[in-house]
Amino acid sequence: MPEVPDIPTAWRQLLERTPGTRQGDPLVIEAAHAQPKLRGFYPWPSHGTLKFLRSAPPWDGNHDDLPFIVCGGPPYKVYTSGYITLLGEPATPQEAAALVVAHLPADGTISDE
Structure with a gap:
């Protein structure tokens, strides 16, 4: 099994x-990478989404509790973890990445504003 890369x-x-690595929507990946706060999370493209995880695998505990982007837009959709709340439907990948940043937890909780 190949070694899991660091963030x-x-x-x-x-x-x-x-x-040989997971692939995702290049425009969404570039827009997310342009956000310094998102570069601190492990990028996880999966099933047409780009998720931001708190750590690289293997995982123990809550690693998937951050907002994420559903690719394939426009519009793009940004949800809280588990598709609980639709945060918005931005027209561009850059707006989607900014919306994720705007809803990152400041104190360990998720903002649904």
């Missing part, structure tokens, strides 16, 4: 579209 390496592999 900076995972971002680099996504941006470079490294063969």
